[in-house]
Amino acid sequence: RKEVEQDPGPFNVPEGATVAFNCTYSNSASQSFFWYRQDCRKEPKLLMSVYSSGNEDGRFTAQLNRASQYISLLIRDSKLSDSATYLCVVENSGGSNYKLTFGKGTLLTVNP
Amino acid sequence: AAGVIQSPRHLIKEKRETATLKCYPIPRHDTVYWYQQGPGQDPQFLISFYEKMQSDKGSIPDRFSAQQFSDYHSELNMSSLELGDSALYFCASSLAPGYTYEQYFGPGTRLTVT
Numbered sequence: 001r002k003e004v005e006q007d008p009g010p011f012n013v014p015e016g017a018t019v020a021f022n023c024t025y026s027n028s029a030s031q032s033f034f035w036y037r038q039d040c041r042k043e044p045k046l047l048m049s050v051y052s053s054g055n056e057d058g059r060f061t062a063q064l065n066r067a068s069q070y071i072s073l074l075i076r077d078s079k080l081s082d083s084a085t086y087l088c089v090v091e092n093s094g095g096s097n098y099k100l101t102f103g104k105g106t107l108l109t110v111n112p
Numbered sequence: 113a114a115g116v117i118q119s120p121r122h123l124i125k126e127k128r129e130t131a132t133l134k135c136y137p138i139p140r141h142d143t144v145y146w147y148q149q150g151p152g153q154d155p156q157f158l159i160s161f162y163e164k165m166q167s168d169k170g171s172i173p174d175r176f177s178a179q180q181f182s183d184y185h186s187e188l189n190m191s192s193l194e195l196g197d198s199a200l201y202f203c204a205s206s207l208a209p210g211y212t213y214e215q216y217f218g219p220g221t222r223l224t225v226t
Contacts, residue, residue, distance in 0.1 A: 041222075
């Protein structure tokens with residue numbers, strides 16, 4: 001099983017739509033979870049950190065289910081500018097092991 | 113706000129040459145991470161440093177080495193370059209592990225090996 005698995009996508013949605021991305025992780029010891037977005041040929045940018053049961057930031061809502069080792073990202077009222085690749089990212093805890101493990105990413109295209 | 117700085121932004125090298133990539137973390141960040149992202153791939157962790165000591169090692173080839181200096185900047189040294197080393201190399205920085213795991217990425221160095 002891969003360490004971090006995401007919906008393969010791609011997702012093509014109209015402006016104003018609600019879209020949800022799902023992600024599962026294999027390391028039950030992981031403590032920190034993130035969603036990054038990455039535009040073509042650019043660096044990953046931190047979108048949201050998910051530290052507890054979930055959190056909301058404007059149109060974005062992230063949920064974490066530790067029992068199921070599942071993370072989700074919900075985007076409401078999609079904008080054209082939301083078009084990007086969304087990366088589910090898990091921090092692998094344990095000793096000095098603080099590296100991030102990325103999912104393969106899900107490409108979102110928001111159409112006018 | 114100040115961000116992670118990487119230099120150079122673009123680098124073209126021939127096979128078997130060497131390359132040095134530099135990373136300047138966000139001020140007050142004492143932890144640096146290096147990632148490699150091949151075409152169409154997700155970023156892969158290479159190596160990290162905390163307080164100038166190597167803190168973790170990922171899929172970094174033996175041909176590569178890295179260090180963190182007293183001013184917390186880091187350099188990734190790559191020798192005997194191969195065509196497969198062509199990729200985007202990102203540096204990320206964070207505050208001390210345990211305080212936060214939020215990593216902020218620099219714009220990357222695009223390395224092309226011909």
